[in-house]
Amino acid sequence: MAEIQPVRGWRYAPPLSQQIDDYVSPLFDVVSARQREALYRNPLNSLHLTVPRGDDPAGAALLRLREWQQQGVLAQDVLPGIYVYYQYFRLPGNPGHEYCRKGFMCHIRAYDWAEEVVLRHENTLPSSVNDRAELLSRLQLQTSATHGLYRDDAHELERYLDEAIQDPLYQTEEDYQGARDVLAVIQDRRVIQRFQELLADKQVILADGHHRYEGSLAYRQARRAAAGDTYTxxxxxxxxxxxxxxxxxxDLRILPTHRLLLELPDNLxxxxxxxxxxxYFTVLPQDDPYGLPELIAGKPWAFGLYLDGQSYKIRLRPEVHAQLDWPTTPEVKALDLTVLHYFVLGKALGLGDMEAQRVWPGVAYVRNxxxxxxxxxxxxxxxxFITNEVTMQEVERVCHSGAVMPPKSTFFYPKTIGGFLFSSIRDDDAHHPFAACF
Incomplete structure (x- = not known):
């Protein structure tokens, strides 16, 4: 199924990589306006490539990329490799425990959704896809990795990852979200081929980066159409x-995203x-609003409600769930957030189906x-409305059902960062002598 390839990565040159914290940045869809202005002040920060600005942002990014390559700010590794990427982090409520999310960066074939090799769990906005496709077209450089999930209950690849991470290329002291990021590389051909063999029978769930992935699909489709009979x-x-x-x-963590109602329709x-x-719900008043997350933890179709200084625990009446008649799969109907959107926003507030709710300006999504x-x-x-987190098992069930979740259902934590690794998709990279080895 999933074909992966090693990468001859572009990275910050060794003298600069000693201060890698100065050059990494949040991803384009999570960086705040304040963070942007602070990072733009560093002329070598990766944000100039990942989230360029100006009247012609992609053009400005291309000029900067050429300058950085010519001046040796960025250098390309001689050998192709699988890039090991570990993120060490802690979570509120359990600060004494350090988690470590283990993974690796590589190239994966850009499969169309219909091929059912890479599976999505959310819809995208066309404007954001076009923005990413334009940047990719101009730079011919992947400026940040999306996040995908494969399942291997035997954890076979982890031993190779653990061995490689003992000799890191560089690491952050602490990124913008408090995580410590470490990068290493595997360049042993036999090990890389084992990675390829293991992924060859796997499907991949796209956890984060739907717009960037669809940008790659759009660019590939355009290039394939232009190539005609010469396409290989x-x-x-x-x-x-x-x-x-x-x-x-x-150590794979998905954090909840709560719903704020900025207004109530009909001046309720x-x-x-x-x-x-x-x-639809049993509504139980509570004394302490800060106890709501613990009160609803692990309980299906249960939510915290904070309204006019009063807190409540609300839970869907079980017999009511059969009324949920949106045209989607049973796996999606079982989700807490589907229940919330259908019975609260749809029924109680009269806002209609999910498409109608998407354009309603009265809801905000807050993780804190x-x-x-x-x-x-x-x-x-x-x-x-305070919600529980979506579980990994729920994500897998929904993806394999062929459906998508309500908007802002998942927040995989921590986010990957920009500036750790770039990869070229230029035509001349296909002619490198190592390409034939894989």
Whole structure:
């Protein structure tokens, strides 16, 4: 199924890599405006390539890329390799435990969704896909890896990863999200071929980076159409840079994304809103809003509600679930967030189906639980719905069902960072003497 290839990575040159923290950056879809302005002040920060600015952003990024390559800011590794990428991190509520997410970066063939090799779990916005495709077309450089998941219950590849990480190329002290990122490389042909053999019968779930992946698909389709009869399928632009992690690993974390209602339609009062919820949910007042996450933990179709300074635990009445008649799979209907969107936004608030809800401006998605309460208390939102995280098993079930989740269902943590590795998809990379080895 999944064909992967090693990469002759472009990286910050050794003198600069000693200060790699100065050059890494958040991904394009999570970097804040304040972070952007701070990072842009460093003329060598990777954000100039991953999130370029100006009247012609892609053109500006191309000029900068050429300068960096000519000046030796970026250098290409001589040998192709599988790039080992570990992220060490801690989580609130368990600060004494350090997690380690293990994975590796490589090229994967850019499969169309219909081929069912790479599986998606969310929809994309065309404008963001076009932006990524334009950047890829101009630079012919993959500027940041998307995140994919394969399942290997035997954990066979981890021993190779653990061995390689003992000799890192570089590492951050602490990235913008508090994680420590470490990069190493495997250049042993026999080991790389074992990676290829193991992935050859796997499907890959796209955890993060749907817009960047679809940008690669759009660019590949355009190049294939232009190539006509000369197309071979082995051109470098058929491939996409991906960070692959084992979905069977213990240190794979998905954090919840809560829902803020910035307004209530029809100028509903608190009492009217609670009355509208009553046919679908049991509503139990609570004394401590900060106890809501623990109160709902592990309970299906249960949510915390913070409304006008009062907290509630609400849980769907089991017999009501059969009313959920959206045209989707049973795996999606079973999700907490589907229940929330259908019965709260759709039924209680009368906002219609998921497509109608997408264009409603009255909902915001917030990952920080205390921020939800603060924004309600400040009057910036009318209500906050506190949710449980989606499990890896739920993600796998939905993806294999062929459906997609409600928007903002998953937040895989930590995010990968930009600037650790770049990969070329230029035509001349196909003629490197090592290409025939794989």
């Amino acid at each position: 399928g082995q051109e470098p632009w058929n491939y996409h840079l991906m960070y692959l992690t084992n979905s069977a690993a213990d 009062t608190t009492e009217e809103f609670l009355t509208r919820l009553a046919p 639980f205390p921020e939800c309460l603060t924004r309600v208390d400040r009057g910036e939102a009318r209500a906050a």
